[in-house]
Amino acid sequence: MLSVKDLSVAFKTRKGEVNAVRGVSFDVGKGETLGIVGESGSGKSVTSYALMRILDAGGEIRTGDVVYGGIDLRAASETNMRDIRGREISMIFQNPRAALNPIRRVGHQVEDVLIRHAQATLQTAKAKAIAALEAVKINDAAARYEAYPFELSGGMCQRIVIAIALACKPQLLIADEPTTGLDITTQKAVMDLVGDLTKERGMGMILITHDLGLASQYCDRIVVMKDGLIVEVGEPKTLFTDPQHAYTRKLVDATPRLGASIRNLLPPEARRPEPRHKVHNRPLLEVRDLVKTYPGKTGPIQAVKGISFDIKAGQSLGLVGESGSGKSTTSEMIVRLQDPTSGNILFDGQDIAATPSARFMRHAVRRDIQMVFQDATDSLNPRSTAASAIAEPLARIDRMRGAKLTARVSELADLVGLPQPLLSRFPHQLSGGQKARVGIARAIALEPRLLILDEPTAALDVSIQALVLNLLVDLRAKMGMSYLFVSHDLNVVRLLCDEVLVMKQGEIVDRGPTATVMDTPSHPYTRALIEAAPQPPRSIAA
Amino acid sequence: MILGRVAQAIPVVMGVVVISFILTRALPGDPAAYFAGPAADEASIAEIREALGLDKPLFQQFFYYVGDLARGDLGTSLTTGQTVMSDLAARLPASLELTLVALLLSCGIAIPLGVLAATRPGTWVDHLCRILVTAGVSMPTFFTGIVLIYVFYYLAGIAPSPLGRLDFIYLSPPHVTGFYLIDAALAGDWETWFGALKQLILPATTLALFTLAPIARMTRAAMLSALSSDFIRTARAAGLGTRKVLYGYAFRNALLPVVTTLGMVFSFTLGANVLVEKVFAWPGIGSYAVEALVVSDYAAVQGFVLAMALLFVALNLIIDIAYALIDPRIGLK
Structure with missing residues (x-):
């Protein structure tokens, strides 16, 4: 035809x-x-x-x-x-x-x-x-x-x-x-x-x-x-x-597919053994009865309806849901960009929700909770070089200056696999994957204990996504960070997370160890999500 | 929504009342001394000052002013001897008529020009548009005005003498709206209508030339961005014709920034056409305000500022309504 x-x-x-x-x-x-x-x-x-x-x-x-x-x-x-x-x-x-x-x-x-x-x-x-x-x-x-x-x-x-x-x-x-x-x-x-x-x-x-x-x-x-x-x-x-x-x-x-490990996503020659990350038994973050209500045209809208969960030190928690499920609102409240309507967010036992988000910048915990944003392009200032983007949190919160700052920035660039010559470039001169690395370097600059990743690979090509996901796995093991990984892609969450929460309309409808929730989904909504995700045929490469 | 917008305008108007009062009092010059004349002695100046109420404390003067305002009394102009209200009623329509006709003329040329330039970026049409509007905006209005008078009145003799709104051979039409074109049409007096139109053409062209640039440039930019939108690609992929894509889809989406620009252009034209009014002896509000300002004619200046403020509030209201009509997303938010 x-x-x-x-x-x-x-x-x-x-x-x-x-x-x-x-x-x-x-x-x-x-x-x-x-x-x-x-x-x-x-x-x-x-x-x-x-x-x-x-x-x-x-x-x-x-x-x-x-x-x-x-x-x-x-x-x-x-x-x-x-x-x-x-x-x-x-x-x-x-x-x-x-x-x-x-x-x-x-x-x-x-x-x-x-x-x-x-x-x-x-x-x-x-x-x-x-x-x-x-x-x-x-x-x-x-x-x-x-x-x-x-x-x-x-x-x-x-x-x-x-x-x-x-x-x-x-x-x-x-x-x-x-x-x-x-x-x-x-x-x-x-x-x-x-x-x-x-x-x-x-x-x-x-x-x-x-x-x-x-x-x-x-x-x-x-x-x-x-x-x-x-x-x-x-x-x-x-x-x-x-x-x-x-x-x-x-x-x-x-x-990403069933039966593949995160290292399987890489070309065979680049597969090094996957580092183990240590999960401690004490909670790093405890969220209790968190509620967020927005004023709406026809009465208040409950975006988050009183959810509670923990993230253990060193643990990676996946937060899965579709648009309107309240997962982004939840992550923004935890990273303290938004104030909850009610409820507590305990970080290391300290209620950080008590400090309004406008003043959280000066809070001692600010450095411990950092975020990697969804769109690597939009979340970088187009007029700042990669180096100054990475240096910003160091200069603002650690008051780092001069040669020390430069040295730390180049150390971070090495850590996230960003070639040194690229540091002087502006975002538009970098590829999607390189921008994602800059975003990650900026977030880990202060060595946070909790990193919130809001769909960090959603805008990336699959081969770049594979590299970034593997970088995240390496960094987690190296720095002992906890992750809150927000995503709509169940295949990716399965690869990266120890436990998973499934959110729907502001409520947590399903939770548990990733393998259990994904392989034997108990809740009908989880099952619907898993069935809807396209599965490539099993390949010999896996 | 409209009521809400009107309510929002109330504090603005109140602020304007206060500020115009304070500003006029802060002006240098003493109206009492001016009106007493150069030969007056201290006693007669004081007498006039008392008659004008200028000897009272500022606070009290303000209350008198607001009280009068509430009754619709804007005071009496010292220069014309008329009430400010009647002066404004006579002169505001003259300025509005000139500005509106100029803008209609300007839009009639600038918008098609901008659309043409946007559909053929980088071609001779685009360059011609750029040259034309740059030339228009780079010549000061009093200069364009004088050139137009020289060419069309003095040399060619097609234009009437640049002396006001109507040649002395016509009688002004019965006052209904104060817009001669409308009043003459209402009265069915087409001879006067043409007479008024002839007087209008040169000053309106002068102003229109000056306002071509912002409207044409904004239309071009807005059309270019609308034409590169995803929905234009959808429309083209569905096989819709050029005309439909251009006017039904792109142009309506480009209208929003164009309307915004129009509002701004209207504001500055109304305020800035003093020079055109002077050149064409147009009995407008701009020249009235300048004359009043020179002699510290408080009542007239305050009346002018207030009238302009109300006009801009009304204008913004109209623009907001236009937005809501063009873009369904705005009315609901």
């Missing part, structure tokens, strides 16, 4: 030309689902934009043929392309809330497409739009028709995007990271919906993702891309059990 031959795309930038895609060829058959897997910068999204001819300014197809159902898409006029987009080939995108016009009712956005492709007239548009919303299993579609994107959840927004994409019954759907940024149960619901709808209608699909597990679960065939080239093509099963290319092997290794 779709045949791409020798496609090359180049972008003009200030630094000269960048070849984003370099001679890519693949076919998609009718009713087939093709996965394009790769890490950031592999050219997987650019490939799809190129065949839709919606490349950003400066991007240009250099060579190659794109033929869809006998039509040469590269030679087609812009008017013809506009007829093809949305009616023959559709796309859905990551970050669904941003993918919708924020100030237009979602129903009208569906109508726009229907009317554009003459699938409806002004009179029939509303009824057809509601039918399109019902087709993507939106409850109470007539009411949702009137909603604006900001009034809907992320999963609901993605359903709307899918409704827009499928409204005109296209033959091919390109899904560009459709579930990135969605909760794991929502991810499953969205992927199942897309899978069912494409199957029902006999559509072809291209699923672009960084998640090998997801691709292997939903695709018939997978293309692995790296640096604009296809390195390997194969069926999911063979790709996992017998990866031919070194890069595929690295990706397969780095994907």
Whole structure:
């Protein structure tokens, strides 16, 4: 149905030309689902934009043929392309809330497409739009028709995007990271919906993702891309059990999965024995009846409903939950960026919740509780070098100055594996993994006893995630820190944590040793989470 | 929401009352001495000072002022001899009419120009837009005004003489709103309407040229950022036409910063068109305030400051309502 031959795309930038895609060829058959897997910068999204001819300014197809159902898409006029987009080939995108016009009712956005492709007239548009919303299993579609994107959840927004994409019954759907940024149960619901709808209608699909597990679960065939080239093509099963290319092997290794240890994520040559961390039997942190209530439009909202738990000295505790579960609020209260409405936070027996967060900066315990933030890019000041970012807590809390400070910063850089020459760089000159290392170095600069990690690898590619997770394991053993590891990714929590808490709607619904909770989940919600997480086929590499 | 906004404006207005009172009293110059004339002796100056109430303590003067204000009495202007209220009623519409027509003209040119420039960044359209608006903003208004008068009145003779709002051959339309264009239209007097319009064109163009730059630049920037949003990509991937993507999706999202800029431009134009009013002998509020300020005409200056403050409060209210109309996310927060 779709045949791409020798496609090359180049972008003009200030630094000269960048070849984003370099001679890519693949076919998609009718009713087939093709996965394009790769890490950031592999050219997987650019490939799809190129065949839709919606490349950003400066991007240009250099060579190659794109033929869809006998039509040469590269030679087609812009008017013809506009007829093809949305009616023959559709796309859905990551970050669904941003993918919708924020100030237009979602129903009208569906109508726009229907009317554009003459699938409806002004009179029939509303009824057809509601039918399109019902087709993507939106409850109470007539009411949702009137909603604006900001009034809907992320999963609901993605359903709307899918409704827009499928409204005109296209033959091919390109899904560009459709579930990135969605909760794991929502991810499953969205992927199942897309899978069912494409199957029902006999559509072809291209699923672009960084998640090998997801691709292997939903695709018939997978293309692995790296640096604009296809390195390997194969069926999911063979790709996992017998990866031919070194890069595929690295990706397969780095994907967190059942039965793999944290060292298994690294390439075989980098696997050193995993250091043991010592868990003491005395509690370092005791949280008692912690409550956080926000004022809401319709009465107060209870974000955290009186939770209690302990973290032992040296222990790593995983805090798992979906968005809105209160896990971030909890971690922010413990790190003392927010004040609890009621309850106690005892650190080493001392109630640190008694000191308001605004004055906690001068508290003696401040240095002992540090945090690694979710987005390594956003949490670094773009105008400070890596060195000054790492030096900041030392200068502020330890009043360290001059040569001593410089020496400590370079020592920390060694500790987190950040090459010394990079210290003078600004965040935008560093890669995602390097920025994550800077964030970790900054957090451990004061040798805290408790480190709170808020989804520290969520924005990283899997191979980088593997390195960062292993770094965290090494640091934990070396420095004897306790971790509170906040994550939505159960596979990662399983690798890193001794015990786990599962939060839902402000309450802890399940808790216990990680292995027990994960392997024999007792609570239905835990079970739902575990089932929703995509599992790659067991590979020989494990 | 609107009531809430009005309530928020009350302390602002009260603050303005206090500050305008104190500021005018702090001005150098003695109005009593000014009105007594150069030949007056101490006794007659003191007499006038007493008649004006200026011999009382400041605190007491303030209470008299607030009391009068509560009754809607802004006092009497010393220079014109009229009540400040009637002066403002006559002059404020003149300034507003000029400013509004200038802004309409400016938006009519600047917004399409900005949109064009944003859709073709780096092309000749973009550069032309940049040159035009830079030229407009770099020439002072009194200079543009004089050049326009020289070319269109003196050389070409198409424009009427730059002497106020209406040529002496017309009678001013019956006072309804004070806006000559509206009043003349209401009265069905189209001859006067054209007469008023002819007088308006040159000063309005002068102001419009000056305000092109901020509006056009902001439209361009807002359009560029809207066009690079994710939802534009979605719209394009769904095959929507250029016009729909540009106006239905990008432009409405770009309107918010443009409206903000418009509010700011309106404020500074209204305050800064003194020079244009002087050049075109426009009987506006700006020239009135400057004349009053020169002679320490307290009542007139206070009346002017208060009127402007109320106007800006109203303007901000209108902008907030416009926001809520454009962006459904704002009304609820």
